[in-house]
Each structure stands twice: as structure tokens, then as C-alpha cells.
Amino acid sequence: MSTVIPRQTKELDRVVVRFAGDSGDGMQLTGSQFTTVSSLFGNDTATLPDFPAEIRAPAGTLAGVSAFQVHISDHDILTPGDAPNVLVAMNPAALRANIGIMAAGGTVIVNSDAFDERSLDKAGYEANPLGDGSLASFTVYEVPMTSLTMEVGKEVGVKPRDAERSKNFFALGLVSWLYSRPVEPTLDWIAKRFAGRDDVREVNARAFKAGYHFGETAELFDSNYQVRPAPAEPGTYTNVTGNTALAWGLIAAAQQAKLPLFLGSYPITPASDILHELSKHKNFGVRTLQAEDEIAGIGTAIGAAFGGSLAVTTTSGPGLDLKSEALGLAVNLELPLVVVDIQRGGPSTGLPTKTEQSDLLHAMYGRHGESPVPIVAARTPSDCFGAAVEAARIAVTYRTPVILLSDGYLANGSEPWHLPDLADLPAIDAAFATEPNHTDDEGNPVFWPYERDPETGARPWAVPGTPGLEHRIGGLEKAHGSGTVSYDTMNHERMTHERADKIAGIARGIAPVEVDDPGGVGGAPVLVLGWGSTYGAIAAGVRRVRARGLAVAHAHLVHLNPFPANLGDVLRAYPTVLVPETNLGQLARLVRAEYLVDARPVSKVQGLPFRAAEIEAAVLQALGTDTSVHGDEGDVAS
Amino acid sequence: MTDVAVPITTRKDWASDQEVRWCPGCGDYSILAAIQMLLPELGVRRENTVFVSGIGCAARFPYYMNTYGMHSIHGRAPAIATGLAVTRPDLDVWVVSGDGDALSIGGNHLIHALRRNVNIKILLFNNQIYGLTKGQYSPTSEQGKVTKSTPFGSLETPFNPISVALGAEATFVARTHDMDRKHMQEMFRRAHAHRGAAIVEIYQNCNVFNDGAFNAITGRDNRADMLIPLEHGQPIRFGADGQRGVAMPADGRLQLVDVAEVGEDAVLVHDEARDDPGLAFALSRLSRGPFEPTPIGVFRDVQRPEYGDGMARQLVDAQERKGPGDLASLLASGGTWTVG
Numbered sequence A: 001m002s003t004v005i006p007r008q009t010k011e012l013d014r015v016v017v018r019f020a021g022d023s024g025d026g027m028q029l030t031g032s033q034f035t036t037v038s039s040l041f042g043n044d045t046a047t048l049p050d051f052p053a054e055i056r057a058p059a060g061t062l063a064g065v066s067a068f069q070v071h072i073s074d075h076d077i078l079t080p081g082d083a084p085n086v087l088v089a090m091n092p093a094a095l096r097a098n099i100g101i102m103a104a105g106g107t108v109i110v111n112s113d114a115f116d117e118r119s120l121d122k123a124g125y126e127a128n129p130l131g132d133g134s135l136a137s138f139t140v141y142e143v144p145m146t147s148l149t150m151e152v153g154k155e156v157g158v159k160p161r162d163a164e165r166s167k168n169f170f171a172l173g174l175v176s177w178l179y180s181r182p183v184e185p186t187l188d189w190i191a192k193r194f195a196g197r198d199d200v201r202e203v204n205a206r207a208f209k210a211g212y213h214f215g216e217t218a219e220l221f222d223s224n225y226q227v228r229p230a231p232a233e234p235g236t237y238t239n240v241t242g243n244t245a246l247a248w249g250l251i252a253a254a255q256q257a258k259l260p261l262f263l264g265s266y267p268i269t270p271a272s273d274i275l276h277e278l279s280k281h282k283n284f285g286v287r288t289l290q291a292e293d294e295i296a297g298i299g300t301a302i303g304a305a306f307g308g309s310l311a312v313t314t315t316s317g318p319g320l321d322l323k324s325e326a327l328g329l330a331v332n333l334e335l336p337l338v339v340v341d342i343q344r345g346g347p348s349t350g351l352p353t354k355t356e357q358s359d360l361l362h363a364m365y366g367r368h369g370e371s372p373v374p375i376v377a378a379r380t381p382s383d384c385f386g387a388a389v390e391a392a393r394i395a396v397t398y399r400t401p402v403i404l405l406s407d408g409y410l411a412n413g414s415e416p417w418h419l420p421d422l423a424d425l426p427a428i429d430a431a432f433a434t435e436p437n438h439t440d441d442e443g444n445p446v447f448w449p450y451e452r453d454p455e456t457g458a459r460p461w462a463v464p465g466t467p468g469l470e471h472r473i474g475g476l477e478k479a480h481g482s483g484t485v486s487y488d489t490m491n492h493e494r495m496t497h498e499r500a501d502k503i504a505g506i507a508r509g510i511a512p513v514e515v516d517d518p519g520g521v522g523g524a525p526v527l528v529l530g531w532g533s534t535y536g537a538i539a540a541g542v543r544r545v546r547a548r549g550l551a552v553a554h555a556h557l558v559h560l561n562p563f564p565a566n567l568g569d570v571l572r573a574y575p576t577v578l579v580p581e582t583n584l585g586q587l588a589r590l591v592r593a594e595y596l597v598d599a600r601p602v603s604k605v606q607g608l609p610f611r612a613a614e615i616e617a618a619v620l621q622a623l624g625t626d627t628s629v630h631g632d633e634g635d636v637a638s
Numbered sequence B: 001m002t003d004v005a006v007p008i009t010t011r012k013d014w015a016s017d018q019e020v021r022w023c024p025g026c027g028d029y030s031i032l033a034a035i036q037m038l039l040p041e042l043g044v045r046r047e048n049t050v051f052v053s054g055i056g057c058a059a060r061f062p063y064y065m066n067t068y069g070m071h072s073i074h075g076r077a078p079a080i081a082t083g084l085a086v087t088r089p090d091l092d093v094w095v096v097s098g099d100g101d102a103l104s105i106g107g108n109h110l111i112h113a114l115r116r117n118v119n120i121k122i123l124l125f126n127n128q129i130y131g132l133t134k135g136q137y138s139p140t141s142e143q144g145k146v147t148k149s150t151p152f153g154s155l156e157t158p159f160n161p162i163s164v165a166l167g168a169e170a171t172f173v174a175r176t177h178d179m180d181r182k183h184m185q186e187m188f189r190r191a192h193a194h195r196g197a198a199i200v201e202i203y204q205n206c207n208v209f210n211d212g213a214f215n216a217i218t219g220r221d222n223r224a225d226m227l228i229p230l231e232h233g234q235p236i237r238f239g240a241d242g243q244r245g246v247a248m249p250a251d252g253r254l255q256l257v258d259v260a261e262v263g264e265d266a267v268l269v270h271d272e273a274r275d276d277p278g279l280a281f282a283l284s285r286l287s288r289g290p291f292e293p294t295p296i297g298v299f300r301d302v303q304r305p306e307y308g309d310g311m312a313r314q315l316v317d318a319q320e321r322k323g324p325g326d327l328a329s330l331l332a333s334g335g336t337w338t339v340g
């Protein structure tokens, strides 16, 4: 299509756009396509999908608002942005639900057709905000998106009601013009995605173009913007969500271990997409079983692990509750198993679609008896790939269930991912037992299922089908070495220590925690210790503090159990340790108990990730500096 | 896993070195013996045989077998066995369970394993009581049962395991009892030969907490009159001289009849292969409990695609369609861009 030279194109270093509408308005699709185009264009991007738990809450209500926030930038960024600069509101409810988080002086683009009395009423507006001056501090553009899209529908000859559904593509076109996005990738994507549904494809494509042209030709906007590509390391990139990266990481781990991959899982938000993704890749030999319940999800995985698969079960908090007993069985069986917990707000059903990091103590302690389980946590969407490989490596190497923690924010959020060199993936050796490993009193070779590897403490993994290694395992305590049932109390104490020592010993095989402290370890007066999805916000917050000329250190844990061997020394090197978590201080509690350090929790439990400004404020307060943090300055470059 | 001839084994080869620890006189002993004596006849290998159990007296079974085995947690054995069977179609996977394990805490896993038709053989030791926890009523205990937890009698309607299995779309359903080794072995042999999920209910005497629960029908002197043997293609007759039988009059309700009275042609002919489970279900309801003439034998044996086979076929199909998985292309499948 022809490109009219816009009146003026201004340069921006970054922008945060939030698309908001009704659950049925396709905002997630719109936002993720805008992200993809921006990534392809070369921007750094970070996203925050934010949608309701109900599939279709009553249309037009605040409860039904679905939003997708994307941060695009010409430099390396770490978060989806604290406050949006641009809000696209498809109806009054979307405006009302999101206006409060907008950056001061931001831009609001509304679908003016949707601001009728009934819709205003449903959103709880007494007066039309477009006319009562309440939006005076924003630049507001009123665009009749519905009627303009219906015009497009007429050209193609589809019913107005069907055409109306394409208005999100009009919005996408308009915002694409506003930020000088290339149009071809989106048109190609529309053609592919709606292939076989000619009418829909045609209306969507035309609505997209109409939105783009509207921006160009309507005298509404006096300029548009350009966000240049971000310098990035040379290499091949893709855009990936946490759940997709995690699923791919499991496939990669199975290949590294030369094991078939098995997933037993029960659908649960926000983990189901891993089940969906793995179910697509049967040509990798991946078996997925949608189990009758959460318990059967882990049960089938335990059975598959016994049979020699890399076995996985995926869930979220309520499902982890249900899996606890079987997880304890896996601890006793000492079989490799990866349990993925995509955390969400709890307790109970809690906030199914909102993020939280509140299952750490559950992962750590949520079983009866002395029942240690290694814990690995992913820090960014793309890092879910490596975290999955690491969880599988530990599970297979040490013959143990491993809990892999991600959360709703990482699961649905996306970012550009510099594709790894597959040759760099760690080796994983399943090392099945093939021969007897012990001699009985009469000198006959026998197989002892609990004869441990002296280095790792791992027991042999002998899979059914191996002649001569027939053995029985189970939930009852086993005699050390021979693995027969044992009620001997001294043996129980010995086995309890053997299991604990094995897990503690994993620390010998993991990298020390890295400290980002320009002054060297112990150089700064404050250390910010994080784990999981707080990575982006902490790193961005720390950059902001440093941009003020102040010193602060950041360390981020991948391994939560056992901790890296140097963690105690690192913590003791700092007079002040802050631990930001989206829970009430769970890691803080663990490190206080483990190292007797005065780690201070920084808590947030609003179903949303930390904002960089919140981390900045917490650090400034700890430093005893002026705590006034100015609005949203975005991620400053490092 | 190999093509070499299956070694000849005897009962001793299949017994582990663990001391069997059921109460003296428990029916479990005869079931264990029946299995250990049958397996050498089936031409199977010890290393390819796995027993998976849950919790309860019966669940100790795997420890006594010199095969692969797992004594898991309460009620979950069908789920664990499912994971094993679908990933390892080369194995014979047996589940050993009890009435509490299979029908109370593990009811959900049982019905779904049956419905999916996973290739597992479920031996349900039904003694109508909780033994390991010392004598509470179970989901198969008769109404009014006085136990430690029901001092004034149980209020609950019991499950009929055969009816439950048929309702759960099971493809192989049979009943036997612990007093007849030959009959048990015949049922186990048939279950083993069936491709798919098979469930065999075994009336098992718990001589400590529910002694004689099945005496009225399985006692040596009672069997002829109280057990109704089901044989495929044969008229359903019982009694010492086959003088009694099962008939289905015009109203569709099964009846016990004197053959002499109704005539041989009026006796119902058993058809275990009938796709419609209605008749098998009616037979399962013939007796209200082990105090009335009760059918034993194979109620239903039909063919339906086995779940693990279907899963394996989808993998093969996918590989034929897309070629074997290539990780690098997978990682690039969402579209890529190159910098520098």
C-alpha cells in the first residue's frame, strides 16, 4: 500500500502502549501482533497481558475488561513499563479500568462509537468522560472505530454485525501508523491466520488498512512517531512467551537426555498452554495425557518415570496442593520427575489469571515428613527455556522430583529471545542401570535399587524390561542399599539423612550466584536479592538508582533449593539486603532462617508484577535518600 | 524386549525373597499363589512384568513378586499404571487393588482407566471391609453393616463393582473368588489375553475383620447352588445338575428359573462379546449381594482400540507427516529476525 508522508514523524526512545477492550474484542491478539511487528522491526519489547478470569464476563462491564500492555524501545528494556503512554480504549469500561495507571500527559485513543448511554452506564460513568473535562490532562483522540469498520464490511458485503468484530484490526492499523510500524508483516499474518475464512480475512485486512489510512489522512493527529530498533547482540531472535519457551525447554531436555518426553496434566490456568504446546509436537515423540484430575496428572507421570521417560506434570497452585501426596511418593521412590507450577494469586482459587510468587514455601515445605525437593525458578519469559532444561537436568542426574516455578506474568508475557546455540545445551545423562551393582552374602550378583552413587547420592534408575534388575519400590521406608521394606528406626534416620544430603549436595553442581555490583561484591551498601519474575523490575529499578549516582547491588536466584553455595557469603557482604517478592516475604524468610541475616521483605500482592519505580523507591528508602520517585521514566539504559 | 525364547520358569522364579505378611488364613494367599502359578504358563518374562498397587492389605502384593513393582499411594495405582502402560507398551502391567483403594479413594482413577481402555489388568480384591486400618466399613460393605466406624450400622448403599465397571465403559469385566484357584486362573488368563483395560473382581475373605462374608455362595457345599457360572455361548445354568437357570421373560427382567419348568430353550444364552453392555449389566444386578445366587465368570469381553496404541499411532502419524522433530526449526517456528 502507498505510504503518505505524514505531517511530521517524531523520534521516541520508548513507548508503552496498552490495548484495552471487552474480553470479546480481541485485545490479546491485537497486542501480541503489535509486539511481533515491533520485535521484527528490531525494537526490544516486553509485554504484560492482563485479562479477566471469566471467559466472557458480561459485555461492557469493568469485570470484562481485557488488556494487553506492550513496551517497545530503542534500547534494552526489562519490564513491560510502569505506566502506559498510550491507551487504546475500545469502550467506556476499558477507559475507566485503565485510566488510573496512565502516565501523566499520556495519549488516549477511544472508540467513540462505544460511548453511548448504555455502555457508559454499564461502566459506571455518570457523565460521559469525553465531554465532562475529566480527561483534560490527557491528549484524547475520539475515533469512530465501530462505524468505520462497518463501512469496510459493507465493501466486502459481510453483515454489519460480523464486520463490527474486526474493529480491533482497525485499532491495530491506527496504532501501527502512529508508531510507523511496517504493515506487510501484519497483512501477511492476517492472510495466514485467517486462511480458509475468506470473508473474515478480507474484512480484517481491510479494517487494518483503514485504520492505518485513517491515521495518515484524518487531520486528527499532527504527527506520528518512530521508535528505532534497539542495538542487540548479533544473532537470530524470536519472540516467545514463557509457557512456550518452557514447553520447548522440556523438549530440548528430553533430547539432551535421549529420553522420550511424557506429560501428564490436568487443564488449569495459567499452565494449560504448556499442555497445548506439547500436544502439538508429537513428531518429537512427545506423549501428552490429559488426566482425569491433578493427582492423575502426576500419577501418570510417576508411572512414565518408572518406565524410563522424562516425565513432567504441569499445574498451578491449586493443582500443586492436590499433587502433594504423590510428590512425596516421588521423593521416596527417588525417580526423576519435573513438576511445573505456574503460580497465580492464592489461596484457593484466588486470582486465576493474575500473577503471584506465593507458592515458594509450598514448593519448599508443602509435604508431610522430611521431604526435600529441589526448586528452580525462571526469571524472564525466554529464560523459561533454560530453567526447564536445568530442572530436568537436576531431576535426571539426582533421581528426584524437581519443582520448576514460573508464574502468570512470565507464562503469558513475551520478549525477544536470542536463540541459543543448541550445542551449548548441558549434557544430561540418564545412565540407566543395566547390571547388578551388589553381591549378596553368598557371593551372587544382585541389584540393590538404593545403592547410591558416591558422588551425587543418586540411586540407580533400572527400568522395567531390564533382565536381572527386577525390584520393588514404594512409599514405605526402604532399607538403605537393598531397598527392601524396612521399619527399622535407625535405618529411617539414615535414609532421611541420605535423602536430605542428596538434595543439599546438588549445590556442588550449580553455579555460584552472580552479583551485579559495579563496586565488586560488598561494594554497595544495599543488595537487592530476587528470584523468578521480579528479575526485570529489580534490574530496571537498580539501573534507575544507579542513574542517580547511587550504588546498589542485585543478585537473582535460579536455584531456591538448594541455594548456591556462595549465597551466605554474598548476603553477609551487605549491611542491608532487600528481598522484593510478589508474596509476603517467602524468600526473605528462607534466607533469614538459613543464614541468620536481616533480609527485609519488599512485598506486593496485587496480582501484578512490581514496577521498576517501586523497586527504585524501596532501594532509595533503604539508602536513606530522597524517596520521591518521579512518575514513569521508563527503563533507563544500563 | 528380545526375540530369544522365553525362559521356562516355575512358581518359585516368580516369588520374591520377602516374607509374606498377611494374616494367617487370609484369602490373599490363595490369590498370590494363583498368580505365581499361572505366570509360568503365560509365556511371559519376569523383567517385562510389573505389578502396581495402592494402599491396603492387598497392596503389599508387588513386594511378594519377583518382578518389577511399585507399592504406591492410596487409590492412585490405576493412574500410575496408566502412565507406565502408555509409555511402555512392551510391558504387562497389573494393578492390585482393594475395594477401598479402587472404589473409594481411587474411584476416579479406576473409572477413567477403564473408559480409556488402557492396557492394564486390574485385580480388585473385594473383601467388603477395610482390613489394614482394622475394620471399618467399605464402599462394598452391605447396608446396615456394624463396624467400628458404624456401631449402629452403615447407612450406605454399596457399590456393585461389576456394575460400576460396566458403567465406566470397561471392555473386559469378570468376577471370581479366592476359594477356586482354577477359576481365578482362568479369569486372570483371559484378562491377560485381552488387549485393553481388564478388571477382575475377586471375592476375597478377610478372616480377621469380615470372616465368611462370601461363605453363603463360595463355601464348598454352597457353590453349586449359589454361583452362576457365565460361559460364552452357553445357556446360563447352575445347580448341581444344571437344574436352575437364568431366563429373560417378555418384561425384560432377568429371572432365576427351574429349567424343567420353563424348558431349555427359555434359558438365556450368555454373550460376553455383545457390544451393548445392557445384558451384562442386567446380569451384574441379578444378585443383590453374596447371599443370593451370584454370577461369576466373564461378564463382558469386547474389543475397542487400546489407548496406548492410539497414542503411539499419533506419534507415528505425526512423524510421517512432519518428519522427526527438529529442535532448531521448532525454536524458529514463531518467525525470527536476525541482527548484525
Ligand code: SF4
Residues within 6 Å of the ligand: B021, B022, B023, B025, B026, B027, B028, B057, B127, B131, B132, B205, B206, B207, B208, B209
Ligand atoms: S486384615 Fe483381613 S485382608 Fe488384611 S491381611 Fe488380615 S485377613 Fe487379610
